[in-house]
Amino acid sequence: MIASATPADGDGIINVTSNIEVFSPEENECVAELWNEFILKGSRESGYSFLVARESGRVAGFACYGPRALTSGTFDLYWIAVDPRARRKGLGKELLASVEAGVINDGGRLVIVETSGQEKYDQTRAFYIAAGYTLEATVKDFYQQEDDLVIFTKHV
Amino acid sequence: MIASATPADGDGIINVTSNIEVFSPEENECVAELWNEFILKGSRESGYSFLVARESGRVAGFACYGPRALTSGTFDLYWIAVDPRARRKGLGKELLASVEAGVINDGGRLVIVETSGQEKYDQTRAFYIAAGYTLEATVKDFYQQEDDLVIFTKHV
Secondary structure, three states, X not given: OEEEOOHHHHHHHHHHHHHOOOOOHHHHHHHHHHHHHHHHHHHHHHOOEXXXXXXXXXXXXXXXXXXXOOOOOEEEEEEEEEOHHHOOOOXXXXXXXXXXXXXXXXXXXXXXXXXXXXXXXXXXHHHHHHOOOEEEEEEXXXXXXXXXXXXXXXXX | OEEEOOHHHHHHHHHHHHHOXXXXXXXXXXXXXXXXXXXXXXXXXXOOEEEEEEEOOEEEEEEEEEEOOOOOOEEEEEEEEEOHHHOOOOHHHHHHHHHHHHHHHXXXXXXXXXXXXXXXXXXXXXXXXXXXXXXXXXXXXXXXXXXXXXXXXEEO
């Protein structure tokens, strides 16, 4: 079941991020920062909306998205993650569909996903392609030398 | 003369932005927000560095840049602007060169510039091309329908 996150979901979200193999400590810290902004200021003022996938009351996955400043109707999907123990059940797909529904509900028209071109993100990129996203642009050596930024988009 | 901005430059910077024809009220507001963060927290904690070009003690132009989160050595040039009354003297070029020197000084290797693909930004894009930037990627309909994001990069 996908739902808007409540303050009680914070520990569960942080717990999921710490279980994601490909997330670096800096990335975990970034999720925590966005969560803290969201809790402190709320969705509208922080610009971050969090959704959670719950299984037996436990947070099994989450997504964070929000409007991109200075655009009209463009939203960033900042994070989407499913606990490795809860995979292959379609939770990622459900979370992504809920993000898109949320974007439409907020008057959005375009979803942007930024990810890495590295081999360890092959599955991540395949996930977005399968969900109807287009590989729209690449910025070489963005994250570091030999680690490109890959930008996916979907008109919703 | 290009120098690091001091708190006294705030009014001059806001004044320059309000004189830029292509800046929208939202963009002026965004410059003010970054400036306030910089004044409140300082360059390191805010992530924003401001440079100013002064003429007879007056702020004639400015630039704002900073490290991109989750990257190693990639910096965003957030804003660069020269007062229309102070143009054709090379201040923009001087500001850009100083940004690049600042990025190198901070251990950076790649500068990213995001701008619009609209016709009214033709001169802006020509400015970056002339300064050795590469048009690296385009995201269609990013700012709004028919208004693309154009990403320039330069290895410094």
